[in-house]
Amino acid sequence: MINTRYATLVALGLIMDAGQVLAAGDAKRGADVFAEECGDCHSAVPGKNKKGPTLTGINGRKAGSVADFAGYSDAIKQSGITWAPDKIDPYIAAPRKIVPGGKMKYDGLADATARADVIAYLLSLK
Amino acid sequence: MISNMEPVAGSFVRWLSTATTLLTGTLLAAALSTPAQAVPSYARQTGSECAACHVGSFGPQLTPYGIRFKVGGYTDTDGKGDKVPLSAMAVANWTRTAKDLPEAPAHFNTNNNTAMQEISLFLAGRLTDNIGTFVQGTYSGVDRISSLDQMDVRFASTLNLGEQEGVVGLSLNNNPTLTDPFNTLATWRFPYTASDFGFGTGAAPLVENLGGSVVGLNAYTLWEKSFYAELGVYRSLSGSTVNKINTSQVATATIDPGKFSGVGTYWRLAYFKDMKRDNFNIGVFGFNAGVENADQPGGTDRYQDIGIDASYQFLGNREHIFTINTSYVWERQNLHYTHNTLDASEHSTDTLNTFRLAASYNYQQSWGLTAGLFNTRGSSDSGLYGEVSYNSRPDTSGYILQADWTPWGKEDSWGAPWANIRLGLQYTGYNRFNGGSHYIDDVNNTDRKASDNNTTMLFVWLAI
Secondary structure (H helix, E strand, O other), rough: OOOHHHHHHHHEEEEEEOOOOEEEEHHHHHHHHEEEHHHOOOOOOOOOOOOOOOOOOOOEEEEOOOOOOOOOOOHHOOOOEEEEEEHHHHHHHHHHHHHOOOOOOOOOOOOOHHHHHHHHHHHOOE | OOOOOOOHHHHHHHHOOOOHOOOHHHHHHHHHHHOOOOOOHHHHHHHHOOHHHHHHHOOOOHHHHHHHHOOOOOOOOOOOOOOOOOEEEEEEEEEEOOOOOOOOOOOOOOOOOOEEEEEEEEEEEEEOOOEEEEEEEEOOOOOOOEEEEEEEEEEEEEEEEEEEEEEEEEEEEHHHHHHHHOOHHHHHHOOOOOOOOOEEEOOOOHHOOOOOOEEEEEEEEEEOOOOOEEEEEEEEEHHHHHHHHOOOOHHHOOOOEEEEEEEEEEEEOOOOOOEEOOEEEEEEEEEEEEEEEEEOOOOOOEEEEEEEEEEEEEEOOOOOEEEEEEEEEEEEEEEEHHHHOOOOOOEEEEEEEEEEEEEEEEEOOOEEEEEEEEEEEOOHHHHOOOOOOOOOOOOOOEEEEEEEEEOOOOOOOOOOOOOOOEEEEEEEEEEEEOOOEEEEEOOOOEEEHHHHEEEEEEEEEEEE
């Protein structure tokens, strides 16, 4: 019942964090956010790794688990995170706060709406 | 690589040989050429497309990602093992000038020349976790010579001080502005390629004329991703060394090669802010060196260059990209040796000021339009410029317009990351040349209009 409700909210582009609705994500706007904020280091192409691993299929994936990406830090591999909207959101807001010692040299995206948009985009990647 | 056009070269050679102030013929080569660089080996190393590092999907104009890659010592990787750090590049062009050249270059005609202008091989990429290279060897199809074109071997490491973090590094290089990560200084500013059959953009300060004839060691940092500082010391290479790496050009272009009296010093400070959607930098830089006659040491001319520069890029989602880059350099020339000993300059102190501005628009990282302005002003000096200028000034100004198409270089492009190509049309128009709208063609001893030098170039630029 809870899972069904959560899946519905995600399908509507709503990002949940500890029971709080953060924002309505727009995958189309999220594609632009991805290009501006993420695309230099991450690819949306399945199996395509750059400085960072591909983000296609990230939802439900264990952190540090893309098999053919060798650039992970020990910190991300040992973080115990399984990526889902409520995990991605705080991570891309402040990566080093969530995973101290991680390699991702990204200061974070302060705009909650932009985060929701890019997460909606990531969830749309097949 | 190297131009041998008389209107520019003649005045410069005269300046060089009579004043014996600048270092060698290599300086002349550097002053007249616009080195081109494009290195897909970096794309293969990082897994990133050309467009990640370069505006318009083709070198050399760097994005913030490219800036960080360079500052990081060319060592970023996708982690998929070591890659062969080799690339190759070729630039072919067709050039037409409004009026025939004063004389035909060797092997070519007085107009409508087609040439394989340069073929380059790069050692460009990561050697260890902390050491990377950008080394370019070039064969000039115009001058029919090979040379060590550019060399930048870097060590870089991350340094943490408390809560702050920065990249610190060392660069062993052969050109002061080669090391700069922004798109405003001599080596890296627009135009990114220019015809060897063209007339250049006028006299240039010493800091822009040193490529290949010096070796320098620079320490640099990009602190907290924003504060860039660099300090370098340069020594001039011996004439025999220059001859070895640049073949016969030095021997034919200079009579009395100069050398630094002691070392030349280069410094650079800049503030850089990357907001992802857009970014900017603003900076200052300088170069200071004494130059003496290599064959008759003792007397010295001293050059003091100080410059300011700024740039802005709007990248957005990369669909529509706008950039603007500008710089202004003041040069104070203390020509005591040239004036007092050689009696080859009218004054013992001259100035040379250069302004550059370029704005570009790029659509879908493929279609580019760029407009540039150049303006050089200097002291009236009959000894230095009198034979080619009616008012004895080096003043040269004009504009450069370029349209180009870069079909590859994106993530989903054909051949990525193995090949890239740019096709372009470039037009250079002159308002003033050697002091005014008319100047003295010293080859034929006739009047020539500045606009006679207007140059149209079609080019194909291929990198693998």
